[in-house]
Amino acid sequence: MNESQRQLTENAGSEIFAAAGKASPPITVSGLAVAGVSLQDWVFIATLIYTVVQTLLLMPKLVKFVQGWRRG
Known part of the structure; x- marks a missing residue:
């Protein structure tokens, strides 16, 4: 894997973690609402x-x- 491919892979990984972090509060609230909270x-x-x-x-x-x- 060359340098640019490795950098793209690292950037994609960090973007996934950032998106997951942004999505986790609404997902948690929805999950708690379904659970009866x-x-x-x-x-x-x-x-x-x-x-x-x-x-x-x-x-x-x-x-x-x-x-x-x-x-x-």
């Missing part, structure tokens, strides 16, 4: 997940800030 419950679940992720991302920064503040 209402839209209100879905919004609650998404908000809960978002809050947990944001908290986990903020914790290392907060710990570092507090440690620096304690040291002076």
